[in-house]
Amino acid sequence: MQKTALVPYAHLPRSHHDRHVLTSTVDVFGTAHWLLAGRPPQPGGDVRPFDALVVSVHPGGSVELTELNAVRARRPRLDRLPDGGFVVAAPRTRRCEDAHQVQVFDALGRETSSFSVGDAIEHLLVDEAGHVWVGHFDENPAGIRRWSPTGRLAWTSDGARIPGLFDCYALNVSGTAAWACPYTDFPLVEIRPDRPDRPVRVWTNRIRGAKAVAVHGARVAFYGGYGEERDRLAHGELTETSVEPTDVGLLTLPDGPAPGHRRVVSRGSRIYVQAEPFTTWGVFDLTS
Template structure:
């Protein structure tokens, strides 16, 4: 089977590697983001073999350092008074940032579930709000934030129950998935891809692919792939990463009006052909970004 190698994308500068990585992503502007801390109450979460985060206990709010890299040029911003066990972060328009996780000790007045914080460009918290038990979080450049949820969350609380929710960048819920006639509900959001104004969701149990536009158009397509954890979309082409028993398998497919047709398979490797180890994947439009187990290096697979 043909092999395809990842390419290096961004690496955490050496001067920051003594800090613990709490979360990371590649944002809609192409920047690699790392949230770091040296606070013992802000230790990084364990990354399981499935790519899911396992929370550790914390005791008190802390300051965190956000490091951003674009084309090798790094900048930083201190985020003050973080109240969360952070599992996800992303950049919002107008220089803001969103953190989501578990509100382990903090309780916002009038709320017992405020587990997301919006930060301004000055690093100060602007708002806390409940966002559910997030598995996937991706923002676009048009003030949309999409959240996908794992099975434990979907069956555990009302915000997470739809499996997929869209928010505005002020923290207000704007849309939640309701399956159209003949489609199954989302029992577990396996993969989420976001471009400006559109989201693609691959979910269990049906392993269908949803195409959702902010204007309201929704398309459900069956897929031949079972158990993928990443997807990249360009035009009428979609590439799935991973399947049951094959975490490194690429499935290149073609979209029709109502189906996904498999055309080719390949094996994804690290640069130089080394086998692909465990990873965390961020899917944006036609690109897959993979974070290595050290959480220091991002690699890229462009379709």
């Protein structure tokens, strides 16, 4: 089986390796971010607000530091807003009405607002216009929704006729659009809320269980799967109504082994992968 190696993309500077990595992501403009704390959150009980450091590594290699004040999320999701601020969210809530689940920080690290998007966040990705896209896993039937950075619900998958949307396995946000591959039917879904004539397109798909998806023109790639297909990289071509598989291989780390426990972020034609100890991002680009 053909193996495709990730290309090294971004590294957390060694001067920050003494801190605990709470989470990490790559934003819509290609900048990698690490949210760091002095120590890992204590298990059990409420999380007391704590200060955290965001280390941002831009595509050209320059490094930017932002101190965030009074972060409340235990296992946070993170992304950057186009104005230089950040969104930090707790994936689980004890009450769906929890008003402090999502914190919005300005470019100086000061909290400016907070709101709730509901329990069971699987993905949280910000687009180029500053909309916050949230894909939920199966403990919340909300599916996929788009929010304004001030907490206004701007789009919902309710009534969108996406077949089998019980868990948003894969979500790709690029530009101001999103692509998804949800459980249980695993269709490939294109979402463009600002396109009035056809905001949602759906292609049937036989590739099951992918955790990330990349799209470029009529080409698509799915990463991940069940069991022995955990490191699968499956390619396909888009027809008018379906994804037609073309070939299947494995995606590996730059030095050869499988990633093991990892994070993934999908952005347009790219799938970013980060393996333990979560200090390095690699990238697969469908255009390469």
